[in-house]
Amino acid sequence: QKKRRAATARRQHLKSAMLQLAVTEIEKEAAAKEVEKQNYLAEHCPPLSLPGSMQELQELCKKLHAKIDSVDEERYDTEVKLQKTNKELEDLSQKLFDLRGKFKRPPLRRVRMSADAMLRALLGSKHKVCMDLRANLKQVKKEDTEKEKDLRDVGDWRKNIEEKSGMEGRKKMFETGE
Secondary structure (H helix, E strand, C coil): CHHHHHHHHHHHHHHHHHHHHHHHHHHHHHHHHHHHHHHHHHHHCCCCCCCCCHHHHHHHHHHHHHHHHHHHHHHHHHHHHHHHHHHHHHHHHHHHHHHHCCCCCCCCCCCCCCHHHHHHHHHHHHCCCCCCCCCCCCCCCCCCCHHHHHHHHHCCHHHHHHHHCHHHHHHHHHHHCC
């Protein structure tokens, strides 16, 4: 039990020592970043000296606007390059994925859900459309064509055979000329 206490005490001492080192390292990094920022600003942004006359102020404004325009152009160019590079990376990763082999689809579970319930789940409170598809259908009257009328007049084929069978049927055929 004494060994356990010594081990835990040593572990806690090492943890605290590591935390102290980490804190000092973080402080050093923050100071280095601040110095780097100051150097960059001193190099790229000289101190602003405001001239006294109106003409000189206008010239200074024109120079600042020109500088802003050039910086905006550079920013736009870098954004376009970044987008292009990202697109190429996506394409290459897709090719790599395709070359590796087939993608195994996970087994999907069947879920019984109506269209209304599905829309409500997807859209939440925005769902106000009813998915009763038959309610919105237009009523269409079917026009009777000549062929359909003839077919209706002929009726069931069994009746025609029954009528033509026997002596009455032969008499009718003789009279009608069939």
